[in-house]
Amino acid sequence: MNPLIELNDVLYRYPLTRKSALRHIQFKVTSGMVMGIIGVNGSGKTTLCNVIRSFIPNFYQGDLQGTVTLKGKPLNQYSETELSQLVGYIFQNPFTQISGVKDTVAEEIGYGLENLGVSSKKIQKRVAKMIDLLNLSDIKDKNPFDLSGGQKQMVAIAAILAINPEIFIFDEPTSQLDPAGTTKIFKIIQQLKSQGKTVILVEHKLDLMMQYIDQLLVLDEQGQQIAWGKPEEILASFTENQTIALPTATRVYQRMAAQHLIPIATNKVPVTQDEIVQTIQNFQETR
Amino acid sequence: MTHFIPRLYPTTKAWLVLGIILCSIFIPGYWFQYSIFLVALVLAMLSGVAKRYTSLFLKSIFIISLFIFIIQTFLVYHDHIIGSWYIFKVSSTGLQASLTMTSKIVAIGAILIWFFQVTQVKDIAAAMQNAGWNKKLIFVMLSTMQLIPQMTSMMNTIADAQRSRGVETEGNLITRMKSFVPMLGPVVLTSIEQNEERVLTLESRAFSNRQRPTLMVPVNKTKADYLLSWIIIIIMLGIFYWGVFK
Ligand SMILES: Nc1ncnc2c1ncn2[C@@H]1O[C@H](COP(=O)(O)OP(=O)(O)OP(=O)(O)O)[C@@H](O)[C@H]1O
Ligand SMILES: [Mg+2]
Numbered sequence: 034m035n036p037l038i039e040l041n042d043v044l045y046r047y048p049l050t051r052k053s054a055l056r057h058i059q060f061k062v063t064s065g066m067v068m069g070i071i072g073v074n075g076s077g078k079t080t081l082c083n084v085i086r087s088f089i090p091n092f093y094q095g096d097l098q099g100t101v102t103l104k105g106k107p108l109n110q111y112s113e114t115e116l117s118q119l120v121g122y123i124f125q126n127p128f129t130q131i132s133g134v135k136d137t138v139a140e141e142i143g144y145g146l147e148n149l150g151v152s153s154k155k156i157q158k159r160v161a162k163m164i165d166l167l168n169l170s171d172i173k174d175k176n177p178f179d180l181s182g183g184q185k186q187m188v189a190i191a192a193i194l195a196i197n198p199e200i201f202i203f204d205e206p207t208s209q210l211d212p213a214g215t216t217k218i219f220k221i222i223q224q225l226k227s228q229g230k231t232v233i234l235v236e237h238k239l240d241l242m243m244q245y246i247d248q249l250l251v252l253d254e255q256g257q258q259i260a261w262g263k264p265e266e267i268l269a270s271f272t273e274n275q276t277i278a279l280p281t282a283t284r285v286y287q288r289m290a291a292q293h294l295i296p297i298a299t300n301k302v303p304v305t306q307d308e309i310v311q312t313i314q315n316f317q318e319t320r
Numbered sequence: 321m322t323h324f325i326p327r328l329y330p331t332t333k334a335w336l337v338l339g340i341i342l343c344s345i346f347i348p349g350y351w352f353q354y355s356i357f358l359v360a361l362v363l364a365m366l367s368g369v370a371k372r373y374t375s376l377f378l379k380s381i382f383i384i385s386l387f388i389f390i391i392q393t394f395l396v397y398h399d400h401i402i403g404s405w406y407i408f409k410v411s412s413t414g415l416q417a418s419l420t421m422t423s424k425i426v427a428i429g430a431i432l433i434w435f436f437q438v439t440q441v442k443d444i445a446a447a448m449q450n451a452g453w454n455k456k457l458i459f460v461m462l463s464t465m466q467l468i469p470q471m472t473s474m475m476n477t478i479a480d481a482q483r484s485r486g487v488e489t490e491g492n493l494i495t496r497m498k499s500f501v502p503m504l505g506p507v508v509l510t511s512i513e514q515n516e517e518r519v520l521t522l523e524s525r526a527f528s529n530r531q532r533p534t535l536m537v538p539v540n541k542t543k544a545d546y547l548l549s550w551i552i553i554i555i556m557l558g559i560f561y562w563g564v565f566k
Contacts, residue, residue, distance in 0.1 A: 086524075092519065092523075117523060124524075134462040144536075148533050152534060
């Protein structure tokens with residue numbers, strides 16, 4: 034099977050800068066996967082998302098090397114319209130994610146479908162569904178400009194979900210959201226996965242993220258890919274004092290292993306709450 | 321009725337506006353033109369916007385007309401002096417000239433004020449889209465309309481921030497200017513900076529699709545619109561013919 038997204042030795046430098054923002058990025062994502070990207074601030078996570086959506090090089094100039102393919106076809110062979118239907122991208126900054134031409138939230142959500150020439154009946158149905166899904170009925174008649182950051186973020190997510198693309202890129206979707214909103218978004222990510230959609234997720238809330246991702250990409254502060262694979266496998270090689278933060282479960286596990294409370298495994302570590310509990314239980318039973 | 325007129329298709333109302341503008345320009349004299357103020361007032365009353373219409377008219381067109389009237393009548397040199405008061409001389413030709421000039425401004429201003437009180441920009445944009453106008457042009461129009469209140473609120477935010485840091489933002493004109501001018505920089509720059517990301521937002525919403533866009537909430541002509549459009553066109557042609565050639 035062709036991988037859905039494939040990056041091959043990608044290197045990118047922003048115009049007028051000396052240092053590369055991304056180096057040696059290389060991974061394949063198959064359809065239906067949830068892929069996480071982690072790294073410190075300025076490590077290139079957003080830049081990488083822009084490469085996958087081809088905003089680099091279509092909108093940002095600079096020096097891009099390596100190849101990016103979607104469904105086995107190089108990105109530059111897709112038209113902008115095809116890409117907007119194939120890849121839905123929710124940006125990190127909610128404040129610029131408002132089209133600026135619609136004066137109600139409902140119409141803002143339907144704007145993408147209007148541009149795609151979908152009939153008004155179908156748009157209304159789809160928008161109603163999105164409003165329902167994201168609990169936006171209280172604000173559906175408000176002007177998008179008058180919303181709070183978190184509400185704008187929700188509307189932006191609804192607007193992309195309405196288009197129903199195959200691939201979703203969420204760049205820190207929950208940065209502006211309260212715990213309820215955050216849970217909602219993660220529920221949606223899970224739903225998308227069960228519908229066979231592919232999700233790329235940038236997120237700093239590691240503990241939550243680990244419950245949903247299948248694959249993890251780790252960037253160091255130079256924008257270099259330092260690990261790629263199953264989170265429980267690649268995190269086994271990291272220790273707490275390194276630059277990347279580790280999920281709570283992994284840290285607890287490492288602390289306990291260091292104190293010889295549980296045996297050390299070198300190839301696999303627990304990354305979620307459930308997994309650490311399971312690990313401890315298993316060990317108790319074998320004793 | 322108060323809901324009927326605002327809900328009419330924009331072009332239906334635009335026919336009336338166009339007709340009145342053309343008649344005002346070509347019909348000689350000033351009685352027809354001045355009476356348009358009353359026509360628009362009646363229309364505004366029927367549309368339920370009489371108050372806003374009157375206040376907007378007084379604040380803009382009335383003041384401009386009065387100003388022009390005074391300058392034209394008293395200060396521009398004319399023959400046929402019919403009365404004088406200190407250095408001011410009133411001539412019959414001058415009076416005539418100012419009446420014709422201001423009457424046209426009153427007529428066109430009045431009907432336009434009425435039109436924009438009863439027609440949403442959103443509906444105008446929808447009508448333009450239905451008629452196949454350029455998508456980018458419509459976008460610019462709509463986003464400008466949205467941008468004005470947004471910039472105002474950004475200004476207020478900055479003014480608040482300045483005030484909380486002890487900068488004087490109220491008082492006489494000069495103090496206000498002193499705090500206002502430095503605000504322009506950040507407001508304009510932020511707007512430009514946000515533009516880049518906004519372009520990407522639009523791309524994500526398939527803006528560059530070449531296909532003709534649709535509307536989630538369609539705005540369509542009704543039977544009443546077709547009928548009224550023809551009635552308006554015929555009446556306006558009648559007035560034009562009668563006013564210009566008879
Ligand atoms: N438009 C740009 N022009 C030049 N350099 C840029 C531009 N955008 C980002 N950079 C630089 O590229 C590097 C990676 O930035 P990026 O925004 O991708 O980081 P990030 O991992 O998303 O960070 P954060 O967690 O803060 O969102 C940074 O050093 C940043 O300064
Ligand atoms: Mg980022």
